[in-house]
Amino acid sequence: MKLTGRKIYKGEATGEALVTKDSISFYGGVDPETGVVVEKGHELEGISINEKILVFPSGKGSTVGSYVIYQMAMTGKGPKALVLNDCEAIVAVGTIISEIPCVDQIDVSKIETGMKLYVDGTNGVVEII
């Protein structure tokens, strides 16, 4: 199945989906040294986003979050790609400076954790394979 959305940042990635219905604050909500979600009560608390294609509704919280995404990417602890309903500035800037493929305006309810995804950031397409 092919889902068409909007390009946020170019590039391609193939990997396993990690899906949450909760928004993510990268600053304070994710441990940049491990890639594990640490926000109390978050659906993904204790789970690593490293090497996953992270599928979530939106970003939230401090603008320092952009640097956290960058830090994870530089140390190899980051996700392979990001797929969102609605990408706001913090996440967008984070993916641009980190060069992580990112697509938004995707109906994320069609994707389940564990599905294999192909993300084509350049054309704004997410394929369930």
Add this chain to the structure above:
Amino acid sequence: MELTREEQDMAAGKYGKATQTAMDILITLGEIYGAEKLIDITSVQIAGVSYANLNEPGLSWLENMAQDGKVRVFTTLNPAGMDLEEWRKLAISEEFAENQQRVIEAFGRLGVITTCSCTPYLYGNLPAYGQHISWSESSAVCYANSVLGAKTNREGGPSALSAALVGKTPEYGFHLEENRQPELTVEVKCEVKDTYRFGALGKVLGDRFGKKITYITGIPKASVEELKSFCASYATYGGVALFHMKDITPNRVNKVPDTVETVTEEDMKKALGDLDDETEIDFISLGCPHASLKELEYIAKKLEGKSINPKKEVWITTARPTKQIADRMGFTKLIEDSGAKIAADTCCVVAPIKGRFHGLASDSAKMCYYGSGRNKFAVKLMSMDECLEEALS
């Protein structure tokens, strides 16, 4: 977005790698928010300076940008994680100091003026009414839009730096007149004076109305110090970038909103009560946002000839130029002879002080928010006089 030939060349990398990355960021943001073009800006304020927040990756990104990047407009900088000259008196580690200096050097290479203050409008970066600017630092964004009548969105560190490197910002949000009109009238039915009560009012409004643009009535007068405290708090609790205050702020209001809400003394008491933990105070923080010259003079006179309790630490954070004039006027000596410390270039929101103290008193509602959230302190919001009495007792 429609780009000029020069902008297309910047995006294609003809002006270097840093400018290309900057254009990438601006174009993406412009497309997300539906901007039709980029517009010229007259100044930039960059946040994200403390090494405690940037860490090594943030610093290495800045150093990369500094390889071939230079700002194209007047650009000033937010507070760092320490006093750049007297960091030892604040018990900052050698390692942190070294890394913080690398951050400042990277900004210097980028052509950023390293003012290290959250109140750029007091230190030479004062936009005129109606000018388009690109600022980060939420309190300064709120002050510039609302009190000065300049026009800026709430930028993050990288997007503000990008705007500085290109000299432009995408035209959306608060740059457009139609997005600057009030949505809600708020009648303040109680007396509001002093920085701490203006901060409490910011919390009341931010908690209740979030980002809605308010038209506030019932405030007969407000000083610069009270307004900077209010802006800091309102932006912290509500994420607010713009408000209107009857007879005080200069922006044009086409129509006073029909929907009316009220703020009473009860609301103020509740906000003050939320920031009144049971605790022994061991840390008093004044100067959030950065203390003005008037505030330093006031504090110096209050502390003259007195000694603060040696078990308590008092930091008065301010900008370097204010500190230099305070030195000349003898205010610094009066303050430091009492045992209190003036910390320039830095602020208690971004300094690495987690775990060093337990109970914080401040006249700033913003400081209380970050004191309890980021640093896990118990907090008490008090007037400046009460903070100084607490320090002396």
